[in-house]
Amino acid sequence: MSMIRDLRAVVRPHRRRGVAAFDGTLSESTPSAVVDCAVYSAGKRVGDTCSPREAAHRVRLANGEQSAEGSFVWIGLHEPTEAEFEGIAKRFGLHPLAVEDAVHAHQRPKLERYDDVLFAVFKTIRYVEHGQLTPTSEVVSTGEVMVFTGKDFVITVRHGEHGSLRALRRRLEGDTELLAKGPSAVLHAIADQVVDGYLAVVDELQSDVDEAEFEVFASRTRKSSDIGRVYQLKREVLEFKRAAGPLLRPMQLLSERPMRMVDPDIQKYFRDVADHLARVNEQVAAFDELLNSLLQANLAQVSVAQNEDMRKITAWAAIFAVPTMITGVEGMNFQFMPERDTLYGYPVLMACTLLVCALMYRGFRRNGWL
Template sequence: MGSVVGSAVYQSGRRVEDVEIERLDIACEAVPPEPGRFVWIGLFEPDEGVLAKVQRRFGLHDLAIEDAHNAHQRPKLEAYGDSLFLVLRTAQLLDGHVRFGETHIFAGRGHVVTVRHGSSTSYAEVRGRCERTPRMLALGEIFVVYSVMDFIVDNYFPVLHVLETEIDELEDRVFKQRTTLADIERIYELRHELMTIRRAIHPLGEVCARMMRFDTPLIEERVQPYFRDVQDHVLRVVEAVDSLRELLTSALEANALFASLRQNEDMRRFAGWAAILAVPTAVAGIYGMNFEDMPELKQSWGYPVVLATIFTICGVLYWRFKRAGWL
């Protein structure tokens, strides 16, 4: 069945056998009452038929199954009797943009079912890591839940590292005043992606806090430090996202400031040249009024004197504006 990417029975931290969905009732007939035995099933975008089989075998709640089939849920933790249902958001960097997916986890006595939707890294690495540490896997179903959560949260760090490198390059172009319209558009895209990352990861802090409380089924006191570690990673991701968003905000403010300064410089330059050009314009306008009694009008040296006066005044104005930094 194409949607089933992994299905195996574990006993005391070791893999006992692989099992098909159709044989769940036979392979898992010892679950529970035999301690330390559980089945771990991994599904990728399963259809209703596969989910119905899993639901019938493990008695999963209708509302949780509906959420797992439809996806598009916010991160959360819900308890249905002695079983847990978790919704986690995953993130991957594809073609320079952050793509999000969802992972739903059903965990109860004798079973763990992970359901992946959308953009998400395969959990084969998580399964292999757990199988290489049978002592930890012997903790049971809750260790699998921890391992998947830890893997999802840790996968945010490479994404943020790549975004941080790009943001540093954008910030460098801003301060070198080499930004283009495409750079400004990319800054707004990054701000939106970072906000989406924050919305995806921030609720996991509360999920971890609830996992560490004694009122949550399946979780013993000895495994609570593991979820405290996941919570610490969540806080680090949130802090990194907030820092990057502040950098982008500062870059936008700096770009706006530089644009304002350039505009002021252009306005001063225009004002300086307008003042210089006003001198010949005013003199020419006065002498163009065709009055008979005007200074030096009938003198042979009147024309060159007026021109010399214009050039002298314009030269003095140009020197003063240049000295003041307006030109």
């Protein structure tokens, strides 16, 4: 990723002069958003990286020959602009609506079919490491990968700083038998990588949810930050849920409904992806329910703590009401008050006051109010 960012930083300032994204291997007409572009035949990469125009020419020339039928081109882009993507879209006949979605991003996970082209949108998820969960912690970070799959091409458009497909491309290039299945093999590999990333994030989130649960039920002092941390974690889980939930139906369609653009042998592998995604959705839904319960439990604990404080205040107020009442009566200065004419009047009155207060304290203490 760092290499890609450094490369893009060097290339983008020279867009207007037509400088290519790769030194010497791409033509001047290549958009700087292109990360890699290559032709594959019989599961093997043919030649070095080339421009999208040259790749399209090669693959269509090769597919015209009986011996090389089944070749395809894989173009990878990172956050292209409309101008950068326009030429590629026209060359491969991509639908304008799908192109608009791919350029502007922030799309819902989905699978759409435009004639003989499949357009899939995947939300990538990355777990953000943090020392301690706070009310403002970022727990998950999202990105997007769009995939155009045709008869003889795969175009991937990535948005965000994670979810790189470079390692995936190298791994597929090492499995010629799988890559020989064509563009649908690339589509499956991307879906499988995205869902595997979900599983890794779920495992990390489990630790955060367990920590939040422990803090809610183990802490004796109820702080406002406790509920803030739980609420922030719930927001991050909901973001995860919005990324993984809508993707289940497209994966089920790819695994169940025959499609011309998907090799029958590859279609079987989508079932495994759909099963893993269903497991992710179940766990995320469980996290959501548990965090809802933690929020309710925390609010209940705060309410109980407030009731306990009110009972204590009420008990002490009742105890201090006794000397206050006696003091108020004595302060009336009536002419005939018996305790004024006796030697032990005031000591006896004070002793009675203390005795009543002690008895009230004992009663409140026994009933758990103090």
